[in-house]
Every structure is written in C-alpha cells, then in structure tokens.
C-alpha cells in the first residue's frame with residue numbers, strides 16, 4: 001500500500017487502478033435493499049465485481065484496499081446544480097471590482113477539491129464553468145468531480161443572466177473567468193443562434209432563464225424571463241444534438257412556461273403550483289429544488305440590498321410549494337446551487353429533501369441514480385453495478401437511518417472517482 005491520499009492530500013497514487021472496498025453495507029442505488037458486508041472491486045476505472053464478502057475474488061497484484069467497516073458504501077453522488085466559478089459567499093462588489101481577469105479558474109481549484117471530498121463525483125455546472133475546467137479535471141490536472149457544463153446561460157436583456165448594475169458594472173463579467181456567465185437572448189432567432197453557440201462551446205446541457213432571480217439587479221423572481229416560444233426553440237435545437245435543457249424557474253407561471261417548452265428540469269421551482277406539479281408528472285421532467293441555497297439566510301454584509309429583500313420574500317412560502325411537489329411524487333434530482341451557497345457542503349441537501357417530504361432512500365436515489373438519469377449518464381454512473389464507472393463513496397454510519405450523517409464531509413471517509421482513490425481518511429498513512 002502506498003500513500004493514502006487523504007483529504008487535501010496530493011495527487012492520487014498512479015497505477016493503483018484496482019481498488020477493493022470491504023466491510024461496509026452496500027447501498028447500490030438500484031433500489032435494492034442495503035446489503036451488509038458486501039465487497040466492491042474496481043478495476044481500470046470500472047466496477048468489476050460486487051457481492052458478499054464470502055464470495056469475494058482474491059485480488060493479487062498492486063491494489064488499494066478501502067476499509068468501510070461500520071460504514072455504508074454508496075455510488076458517488078451527483079450535484080445537478082452548481083456554479084464552480086462563483087465563490088459561495090455572496091456577491092461582494094468591492095471584492096469583485098478588484099478581481100483580475102481569469103482569476104476564477106484558479107479560485108475554482110479548492111472548490112473542486114472540496115466538492116469531491118464531500119462525496120460528489122459528478123456535477124452539472126449551470127453557468128460559469130466552461131470546457132477548460134471540465135477538461136482540466138478529465139485530464140487529472142486538477143482533482144475534482146467530472147463536470148457536465150452549461151458554459152453560459154441564455155437569458156433576456158434585463159433579466160436573470162443580465163448582471164449589469166444601474167451604473168453598468170457587470171457582475172457576470174467578473175463571476176465568469178471567461179468574461180461572462182450568460183448570453184443575452186432576445187427573440188427566437190437569438191434563441192436559436194445562442195443555443196448553437198453554447199453547444200459549440202461544449203455545453204452538454206443548455207441553461208435557460210425562465211424567470212427572474214435573486215441576484216440579478218434588474219428583475220425579480222416574480223418576473224418571467226425567456227418566453228415559452230423562445231424556450232421551445234432552444235429545446236428543439238438542443239434536442240437535435242441530444243442535449244437536454246435546464247430552466248431556472250422560480251414563479252409558478254415561469255415553471256409552466258418552461259414545462260410547456262419541454263425542458264428536462266426545472267431548477268429551484270420554489271413557487272410551483274398544482275398545474276405545474278401535474279405538468280411535471282405528465283412530462284417526466286425533474287425538479288431540482290436547490291433547498292440548500294433556498295434555506296440559507298441572506299447575509300446583508302455581503303449582498304446587495306435588492307438581493308436580500310427578494311430572497312426574504314421568496315423564503316416565506318417556498319417550503320410549502322416544494323413539499324407539495326415532493327409529496328406528489330415528481331421526479332427529483334439533488335442539486336444545491338453551490339456557488340450561490342457554500343461549496344463543499346453539497347450533501348446538506350439530503351436532510352433538506354427529507355424535511356420536505358422524501359424518504360431517506362428516495363433522497364439518496366435523488367443524489368445518485370435519479371440525478372444520473374437527468375444528466376443522461378445513467379449507463380455510466382449513479383449505481384454500483386458491474387461495468388459502470390467506479391465512482392464509490394464510503395460514509396461512516398448509516399445514512400438510511402439518519403441521512404444527515406452524509407451531510408458532514410468529515411463522515412465521508414473515502415471517495416473514488418473513475419477508480420482513482422481521491423480520499424481515504426482511514427487508509428494507510430492517513431492516521432496521525
């Protein structure tokens with residue numbers, strides 16, 4: 001055994017592509033009952049074998065053993081809504097004004113690490129991160145979760161995505177390391193062109209702004225964003241390349257507009273009404289309720305006054321609406337909006353999903369199998385099945401009994417992505 005590569009430790013050990021996880025209870029994400037004392041073997045980045053310890057194959061040659069005794073072995077988690085280039089501690093204008101170009105790429109490095117350490121092995125970045133960050137992670141230059149990027153979001157002039165303040169200062173230009181987080185989109189012609197443009201940039205999901213939002217200076221969550229007509233053009237053009245569309249939609253009308261246009265997911269959905277819930281059931285679209293951000297109190301010291309006021313108003317009733325949707329059985333994928341809230345605490349979303357009506361098992365599936373389906377990666381990730389990518393997380397204790405244990409990154413004792421051990425706090429060399 002070589003270096004354990006504990007939290008924050010250096011590069012993963014090269015060559016150790018066979019990993020054996022032993023001693024834990026396996027929650028494999030397929031919907032099967034948890035299995036005590038099961039073993040997972042990964043080889044060359046894929047899951048090679050799973051089964052009871054008594055039948056486990058003898059592994060010879062160099063390999064890594066991960067001790068999961070007393071813990072639960074789960075598929076690597078998916079966070080379907082993050083912004084890696086955003087700081088997660090408010091939009092502090094004085095700080096942002098003095099930020100050099102491209103700084104955001106470097107600032108993302110510790111966030112990628114923290115996200116991985118929290119147990120998240122795949123993220124969907126819904127504006128800001130681009131192909132440069134996704135490629136750097138793929139190539140192992142920077143450790144992090146695999147990234148499904150939207151690159152830039154499509155939103156209307158003066159709407160969410162237009163981050164110019166009254167004086168003309170553009171928050172978007174400093175948030176996005178490439179100089180933007182969105183493409184202003186007005187009318188169906190621009191909707192068509194900008195959809196093609198973000199896909200050219202490497203977007204594997206197209207993000208549209210169906211409503212206004214909290215952090216945009218010139219609109220509110222109760223304003224509509226892109227029209228149903230504009231979003232219909234986006235959905236059709238993206239579908240031609242097999243790319244799904246995610247809609248930021250907070251008020252009830254905007255949620256219905258987005259669903260009528262055929263989006264794959266409603267992001268936030270804080271004021272979803274009965275008709276919206278019915279439409280979700282009919283279309284099979286996912287709700288990504290981003291409760292972590294929704295329930296974080298606004299910090300007046302770090303936020304513009306307009307954002308604080310909007311957020312407080314939004315928080316008044318969102319729990320009722322989101323709970324109604326979850327209890328009605330809409331499809332749910334775990335997403336946090338990390339970047340707007342703190343990075344590296346992604347699995348705090350699990351207890352919040354349970355508080356709003358999911359069972360612990362359903363919450364865990366929302367963060368694994370179901371989110372993988374939303375990302376179009378169900379054949380590759382989301383469950384611990386032979387042939388899938390070896391994304392494996394070990395959590396101390398039993399998150400099915402108390403889902404909050406997974407919310408503390410300190411309880412995530414091991415993280416494996418594509419068969420590479422990125423974290424193993426109980427491994428050789430990890431103990432003081």
Ligand SMILES: [Zn+2]
Nearest residue numbers: 081083126337
């Ligand atoms: Zn977001």
